[in-house]
């Protein structure tokens with residue numbers, strides 16, 4: 001195999017609400033994730049004393065991070081994608097002063113990463129926001145959220161300016177269209193107009209965060225984060241091909257705004273036809289002109305589009321539903337496995353934006369078995385990742401600028417869509433089950449040693 005560049009950022013990606021636990025510790029406020037104990041598609045519930053959610057403890061990364069970071073270092077990680085829980089810094093979201101205990105926690109975590117020369121890549125908002133902002137202000141539907149987010153972003157830029165040089169604004173910003181509560185703090189049955197207005201506010205907040213980052217940490221780079229929802233036409237019927245273009249635009253639109261600095265024409269037409277009139281001020285237009293330095297995205301699967309209603313059988317995904325591709329196999333969770341799609345996507349994004357790309361999520365959610373001798377044989381995960389990384393190498397050969405690859409969930413964590421831990425992504429097994437039982441002990445899986453070799457050899461051990 002051709003080697004990856006020496007400066008390629010190999011690593012893994014986690015999110016605060018899926019690993020930390022400690023949901024009420026050190027002054028942390030209630031987040032949108034805390035009130036969805038069954039995950040993104042579960043109900044929003046009022047938390048009452050004594051009730052339980054798997055996420056309350058998660059994998060207890062809040063307390064166990066030194067052990068976990070040491071394991072990441074043992075694998076040779078050069079980069080760890082983490083997120084900051086907004087509610088640790090501004091518990092209700094509208095305070096004027098940050099919570100020092102929350103800031104101090106991330107200082108400790110970042111210092112631990114620095115000890116091992118693991119570069120942090122920090123997402124400002126990964127599927128959570130303060131419930132205070134939802135209850136009091138109506139979430140991102142309210143323009144004031146832009147200011148609250150500014151305060152939060154500026155606070156963490158100032159605080160960690162010497163420790164963090166790679167940032168991301170909103171995780172999978174395009175998924176608000178499918179999960180509005182998680183994305184923008186709006187009820188699931190909100191009108192399209194309300195959702196797009198909230199999205200607009202979030203896009204402005206993202207652009208202002210990019211500006212603030214450039215001002216406060218001039219040597220940092222800040223990117224956006226898209227759910228790479230690659231779609232193919234199910235047939236070569238021109239109607240299917242055009243419908244696919246439109247479907248891809250429904251998520252690429254976010255990238256267009258964040259990379260090109262304005263709402264694209266096809267979206268303005270869509271809004272007109274839907275009779276949606278957005279409040280977009282002159283100031284907003286100016287703000288949007290500040291574009292990201294690089295593009296990051298998640299990639300798990302691809303899907304198909306058809307205009308034929310009879311064929312419109314939807315496949316399952318965590319957020320998107322898509323038509324089954326007859327040429328692809330599925331994971332245990334029904335996600336269609338398509339390594340070549342990753343090469344296609346990398347080329348497509350590079351052709352469109354000519355900005356460096358960072359794969360910040362990819363991996364296989366599967367059921368693993370902890371053997372009596374403490375081993376876990378997860379050859380299926382190795383196969384999945386091998387095949388995807390081979391396609392990344394191909395894209396590099398194609399001339400695409402790929403900065404790095406952080407696999408999703410290098411340590412088992414709580415899944416986002418259904419809040420289960422039995423869907424495991426890790427190279428490191430965590431002893432906990434969906435009922436919350438287990439010691440939380442960590443075990444190295446077969447894939448742990450394999451990924452360690454991938455990093456050590458710069459991909460030379462991959463099998464084409």
Ligand code: BG6
Nearest residue numbers: 015172298318365415416417418
């Ligand atoms: C992405 C999210 O959508 O997919 C992660 O950014 C999430 O937070 C990942 O965990 C995998 O989805 P799931 O539902 O299997 O956890």
